[in-house]
Amino acid sequence: MESMKAARIHRYGGKEVVVVEQVDSPKAEPYEVLVRVVAAGVNPVDWKIREGYMQQVLPIRFPYTLGCDLAGIVESTGAGVTRFSAGDRVFGYPSLMRCGAFAEAATILESELAHAPVSMDLEMSAALPVACITAFDGLFTHGSLEAGQRVLILGGSGGVGSVAIQMAVGAGAQVYATASARNQQLITGLGAIAIDYGSQATADVVRDVDLILDCVGVESGTSALPSLKAGGRYVTTVYALPSAEVLAQFGAKSAMYGIQPSGDRLREIAALVDQGKLSMAIDTIYSLDQVSEALAASQAGRTRGKLLIRTSPN
């Protein structure tokens, strides 16, 4: 493939700065894999990057191809790549500095890639990497969740929250999760005790949880703190914490974190999917020409599971 379609930005801004254009196809450098992208997952970080909210921590270079969750077929491999060959079905999360998944082809480091789950449609696998790595790190790496403990997941119907519910249930925890009224059935079906944040205070439903995993934001996180047991852990996926005074008032140990690409973690995630322990609800599938619309839908904050961009035929 000499040239390809890609959804790029040449400057920060709103919906209008996303341009779908014909560009040179990338080539696999040493330790890189060139993937013909079948589908790409949409994440809130995509519109946060587009808007320029991340520029202090993520100094990207323009033009920048958006999209950080991909699934596809290996086209070719650079020197030094040992675990992948042309024709392999793969999924991955490239470093945010390069992203590049909203395109017909993308290069990604071998270390950031894994073979896709064999039991899941390849297109659907594009929904997994970021949400699953984030949920795993929040619950276990930073949250130290163990069997028999109680966890409260804020935002249980989104990409990260819906996966976190399944991982926590699978780990033997008792799981509570918040969502609006329309998503109560979704999170109950995943194994959580559902809390309708529109009509219930979390502390009226559950107290003394060992861990709160906040996938929503400081406001809902702060109002959920009365559910935490003294000395419990408050872990957030968003880059903001309640004030130190408020956390101290509830005796909370806190952590916020950013995920790193990890092919090793993706191998474990593929195994969970193939064991029937992990699935992902797909909300809407867009075409590459509709990236702006997909980002607007993500920004609206009502996604059930994941949004996908279909980049080429499966």
Ligand SMILES: NC(=O)c1ccc[n+]([C@@H]2O[C@H](COP(=O)([O-])OP(=O)(O)OC[C@H]3O[C@@H](n4cnc5c(N)ncnc54)[C@H](OP(=O)(O)O)[C@@H]3O)[C@@H](O)[C@H]2O)c1
């Ligand atoms: N730290 C990291 O490395 C990292 C990695 C990935 C994601 N993140 C961040 O984590 C957050 C979650 O990501 P995501 O992909 O899961 O987002 P998402 O899929 O866009 O989340 C949408 C969901 O949030 C729910 N929601 C909105 N307001 C809520 C509230 N007040 N209480 C409970 N649920 C609420 C919505 O449910 P209802 O419609 O039912 O309200 C919807 O299902 C984002 O801020 C994202 O940027 C961080």
